[in-house]
Amino acid sequence: MNSKPRTKETPLSMDDFLKGVWEENPVFVMLLGMCPVLAVTNSTINALAMGVATTFVLVCSSILISLLRHSIPKQVRIATYIIIIATFVTIVDYVIQAISLDLYNALGAFIQLIVVNCIILSRAESYASKNRISKSVVSALGMGLGFTIALLCLGTVREILGAGTLLGFPLFGTNFEPWVVMILPPGGFFVLGSWLLIFALIKQRKTQHETQHKTLHKIKIEESSHGH
């Protein structure tokens, strides 16, 4: 065991996992790792593959960095993290190439560019290097799932509107005129912008509801104190 004094560690909870999925969703809330989000989401299957690949790298690098967190010198930690991440990305790169060459060609350089995805480095720096393995893994899984969900949100919308298909199956019959622009680069910007608008609207509703609730509560308390 390590001899360093243990910092107080909260027990493992579901919150670690759910934080990455919803509350701190890397794409919709923290706006991290936007390049692959926009670039590879022109079809659902590409989005799914990218999400799984990124999650794999995220989890593996979190495990290794969390294991080595006491032996990595502070001064060279970022360089060490990048080398660790790059190793796993190389593995993913060759695995995808072996499984499906079509998928590999569709994703292009973006598999290798997982290295510079800010989500992974920020997880390594702010979480995996400070927490024990079980917590880091759970948190990385949550972040990975959140990222995959975000990619799927974009991928499905863009594929349905842009090609009229879902996972390659036609949805609308022959009369549907596909919105080609949705598959092209501008579509990525527009769809992500729209999702952000929707989430902003939900958030606004929620805060409005809460403030209303609070003022109602206040009024009630005042009334009851006046009554006495």
Next chain:
Amino acid sequence: MATESLGFIFLNALVINNFVLALFLGICPFLGVSGKLDTAFSMGLATTFVMLISSVCAYFINMVLVEFDIEFLRLIAYIAVIASAVQLVEMSMKKFSPTLFRALGIFLPLITTNCAILGLALFQTFREYDFTQSIAYSFGAGGGFIIAIMLMAGLREKLELADVPAIAQGAAMTLMIGGMLSLIFMGFAGMGGA
């Protein structure tokens, strides 16, 4: 070996396949540092500078890797060498040209691990550009980045005076503008190029 002319490579990276608006590389600085025109310009210059360094580095690293038949180390070698080269340049710049350092210095560490930089290095390797072609490519890509980020910064400065609904403020609005700019740049696709 690629046979395209230098002018075509430059133009291709500058507008036809603009790194930001057509290939989605370097979106983070494009959204994050495009609030003011002069900062955006400094960011663009710094990025071009780092692209040039990384392009030269990548060319020579790739020669070594091919020589020893260890291409599977390409990604690790690229990122390690580019990061340290930028660090080295930053240190020498701080010593010899403080004015230049003040203008570009704060951006340099930020863009070391930027997808546009690594993307440029990977693309020039895939396309087997020779040395001069790589240089032309990096200038084109850097120029394209400057164009994109300055257009965005100009629009956002104007937007500060506009009456934008509360929910659309911030990232959502910026992305919509990005989409329109990208739509405009699709027009250049008619000029050809892969």
